[in-house]
Amino acid sequence: MQTAAAGAALGAVQQAQGQAIVPEQATAKAPATHTMSFTLNVNGRPYALELEPRVTLLDALRETLGLMGTKKGCDRGQCGACTVLANGRRIDSCLALAVAHDGDEITTIEGLALAGRLHPMQQAFVEQDAFQCGYCTPGQICSALGMVAELEKEGLPLDDATVRERMSGNLCRCGAYPNIVAAILKAGRAA
């Protein structure tokens, strides 16, 4: 019953396990005339990449590393579906050049579950039924984690109005906002 729902919140945890990403120093090459070598540390694992500088972080994650959990909505910074954490801070990966993140620690939805257990924020999304189609969900969850950390650092309250304002960079086409806010408040307050 909960499988579709859980699938959205854990994003591609299953996908990541099921795909042929070479662990440790995986090297992915794109056929191109003009490429650059750099490293991305994704979900705690270093990847040596060789890509054209025009490849976005989003495309590198999805197309090169096969981490399909991070979604492409607008590809222009307008929807937040591509939100990931870079050195712990939420960003829109569609407007970031992968090469500009050389050496950075990137966390995607696939990196949140620990030892087969959902991250509390993922768990809260499942329990609060915080999605319908699930397309925005990986971005919502990464963004929520970034926000909770920001509010704590800035000494701001985790309340309904703040969450709505600070999560405005994540659109939900299905309009699941009330439950998204509820999930974030639940997980954020428990943290």
Next chain:
Amino acid sequence: MRDFRYTRASDIDSAVRAGRSSNAKFVAGGTNLIDLMKGAVEQPEELIDVSRLPLDRIEPLVDGGLRIGAAVKNSDAAAHPLVRDRYPLLSQALLAGASAQLRNMASMGGNLLQRTRCHYFYDTAFKACNKRSPGSGCAALEGERRMHAILGASERCIAVHPSDMAVALAALDAVVRVRGAASERTLPAAEFHRLPGDTPERDTNLEHGELITAIELPASRFGANAHYLKIRDRASYAFALVSVAAALDMQDGRVRQARIALGGVAHKPWRARRSEEMLAGKSLDASALRAAAEAALLDAKPYPDNAFKVELAKRAIVRAVLVAGGAA
């Protein structure tokens, strides 16, 4: 997106040297430039990444002012204790812009140099855009002009500057510090952006290859009474239809000095100096406020689609000044 060469600048001198090449552009957060490159509005052959230059500090100046490095992220500037305490107007304006993710990427320098959101500029399917290709005309003149300028426009271009931050900086008399090949200079924030005139392809008075190194704020008496009011089509994550940066130096319930700048109305942040003068020495009563607001829009030349902005701007001025003064 067209392919390009990418170099990460290791120091300021080499960045400035590389930036001189005619087809090179600096990139910081990339949130505007990469977006425009995806749409083929900008097509640089070389990008010089300045985001890791040592321009990421916020430091108090001996005269009581504050220097914010050009590479400081919008979110970090907004959250900095000294900015929140001494320049709440700037903090509010930054937080009114874009989304939290974008503010984590966007730099102070890049924010100043973000380009207009005029649809005719943004969409290369429209051939006529004097800003994009000088001499081609202005599709907006005969088009959908709801978002466009009501002050200071020309028959060549009616675009508005979209930055919220820049409106606060203009009100606060900030100064932009820039490094060129030969020298360093400063430009007042209020004169950093240009009116379109006959050269709408030039957004600012920065020369090609000049690197913004910092934004400097003078010591301010406006910390206690400031308000950034942004009016937009949805409550958050949208560009301004009209915005007002209002800051007051108050004494015994009277305005000693006022600073008012408008966003969303012109090709640059619009300093309402006449209104500021009219408010000096006044208490915040309704008729004085309305008169000052009327004065700011005296020269407005709207189109039918954006005529609503005139009254909206007047009421926004009244509201922003009242809130700044603690009277609303």
